[in-house]
Amino acid sequence: MSAAPETISAGSARFTRFFIYGALIILAIVYLLPLYVMLSTSLKSLDEIRGGDMLALPTDPSIAAWMKAWGEACIGVSCVGIKGYFWNSIKMVVPAVVISTLLGALNGYVLTKWRFPGHKLVFGMMLFACFIPFQAVLIPMARLLGLMGLSNSTTGLVMVHVVYGLGFTTLFFRNYYEAFPDELVKAAMIDGAGFFKIFWRILLPSSGPIIVVTVIYQFTNIWNDFLFGVSFSSGEASPMTVALNNLVSSSTGVKEYNVDMAAAVFAALPTLFVYVVAGRYFVRGLMAGAVKG
Amino acid sequence: MTTIEPMPVIAAERPRKSFADRLRSGLPKLVLAPSFAVILIFVYGFILWTITLSFTTSRILPVYKWGGFDAYFRLWSQPNWYVAMQNLAIFGVLYIALCTAIGLFIAILMDQRIRAEGVLRPIFLYPMALSFVVTGTAWKWFLNPGLGLEHTMRNLGWESFTFDWLVNPKMAIYTVVIAGVWQASGFIMAMFLAGLRGIDGEIIKAAQIDGASTVSIYRRIIIPLLRPVFLSAFIVLAHMAIKSYDLVIALTGGGPGNATELPSTFMYSYTFNRNQMNVGSASAVMMLMGITAIIVPYLYSELREKKQ
């Protein structure tokens, strides 16, 4: 399974192994450093940060900065911490993920098992929608949300994320169902199951892996979104990423690096948690999104 | 052909297609229709809308008064836009080249029957799970000249160590490259690793029997076989580079001055802050054209290959 050619010469082999492990360990340290610095800074006091060494472990670790970031930090004019924004993101992510995944599954089902003339064009158009720079739809979307009375609302953001996530969820399910045997659908048809029965009883129960992949992909993307958040919401209605940016880039008062870092950790926690719990699926999702067709 | 018996023609009743039957045959399209309509309106309709705006005289609000190519002339006479384009060129080229090179390098190292692969792989990949805003925030702190890396190195005794790229207009765009590469290279590594694992082991055995060294096996056989992965990596990275917005905002805010302006930040500030909606739209159209030029040929070839 591994493509690695085995090194034949024994003399240079040891040196090669040494080099490989050395390089990998150094690289791993470099990749971990920003996370380590972020975490250790968030556990330090401001005095320790100013006087001390960024790479040093906190001498007196405290979660004071975390508490402050969560409940007291000032974002804009209100000083109630990031907790409200955290919940905003949750309230935005959950419905957007559920709706876009469900629609993607149905679309993928139709595009593979109920093909019609032109299905390829329809899919191609949906696929291209994954790639457009969102700047090209930003102004009309802002106008439309305004007209619908949804600007600066979680509902509006849910709608935006569903709309622009559809291409990806459809792609995931289409590619998965493409490999699902047609004969099973035919058998179910002869057995008397209709369009929705076949979907519900035959395809969906076998879709576990792709559902996990899609949910993780959508969750990560929507949670991490900044552009839509900053364009279509402001103040109290902002999602987490926008609040974090406002907190970090505000220039009023004393710069509290530890609070900034603690807020960044909060913003990173949900996706990191998903990554740690279901990393395998996470990577598969990224790949599925990257390798098209 | 002699044994076919003549068929007795029976006047059997033929059931008509009922309304329910017709509904049933149209149901799949009915299910797909809302999604497709949404894509048509919110993607293609909105793109047309944006294109329309770029030909108007819209400033703070959309007005539908014909302005011709005025917005495009104004766009291409903005020094800011040239800065953005130049930055995109620097960022794009370095980001794609470094992510690919580092990703491939780590993937090859990881493919040497590494014991701790299960520990190492998530370390290289976790940055991809983070929001660009978090990445920007972390690196902004890490590269902070007063308290970050520079401060630390001086504390360690390297008194003359200077790393002020974040506040140096000439160098600031390279900090965006560093943070961007840190975030995406692990993912490119995973793509290459998957590609390496997909190569038929017998080809490599054959090359070994033919007497090829490890280096030449990689150079002559494995890397050429990874061509599709290179293409996919390029597409992913190029498209991420053009869309990059959050990272710049969080890391440098487009500054110092306009030193890290990118087309994406340009579009946003002209549209929403500087009240030049037509110029903002024109810049969005330029971005769309850039991405279309990369994506459409790729999608076309991918969908065509599928057919064969």
Place this chain on the structure above:
Amino acid sequence: MSFLEIRNIRKKIGSVEILKGIDISLEKGGFLVLVGPSGCGKSTLLNAIAGLLPPSSGDIVIDGQVVTDLHPSKRDIAMVFQSYALYPNMTVEENIAFALEMRGVDKAGRAKAVAQVAKTLQIEHLLKRRPSQLSGGQRQRVAMGRALVRQPRVFLFDEPLSNLDAKLRVEVRAEIKALHQNTHATIVYVTHDQIEAMTLATKIVVLKEGIVQQVGTPAEIYNRPANLFVADFMGSPAMNMLKGRVVAGGIQLFGAGGQGVTVKIPPSVTTSIPEGSQVVLGLRPEAISDQGSADAAAAASAHIDAQVMIVEPTGSDTFVTGKLDGTTFTGRARAETVVEPGQTFRFVFNLDKAVVFDPESGSRID
């Protein structure tokens, strides 16, 4: 009256006509095998009968009812697929009961029907398992169970044995045959394997390029193939096709290099063929034998000495390929026949079993 009728079915996919006007009828309780090389349209035809692929024109009639426009589930048919198409997320029991559930049969009724089918097929011990935990043969049985439980008007089988290994294939083939004999079900069965066709069918339809080549009982197809294609396709080793010319008193074979051998016109030919006509004489390998095993009762036979090219012992018989004046032919000799390549061997041609074809049209001459 016939139970299943296929009337002038045509199917175009794109610009390619896959079925070019098929007419077949099958009586109730018949076992119809559609056989032909890949791409002949046999699976397309089966899908058309099932309703999975609507024909471009023509009609399907089951028991006097035109079902051409009916949804597959309303045709009262069941189908066994090549890949078995067992629902991977359901147990064997649920797989078999699914069609009944879709038709609103209550739980008790389903359990009873499943139990009965499981007993018939001896798969009671597998009912709680999932398809992934079954062997190929077991899956095949479950797929049959799923079809049987419905008690449909017509069973459709789409190459159901092609995913089984050789030994199992023979076993399951016998089981299907027994099942048909016990249940008197009406079956349409698609295969590319002519042995399956011969062993199972009460009626064989040979298809080629979307056109019916011949319809008949296995014996008719085998002994009196309608044309050169059917003659060549059915039977293994294939029928010997010997070019010849009609002369006074018979057919001259092996005439390319000189005199050749003149044999009597086989009794299967009842019309008179003009002298000088080119013909093809078809002889099955079992109609060419050694002197010891030749049919003594044969009315017309010929003794021909030829050089032996290949000797293939199969255990039960030995096939001997001979060559005369550039023409090769294969005969079936007794297993204990001792013969070496290069030797001259005396073959006995049993002309009672020969058929004659017109090389121009390919059709059989009667």
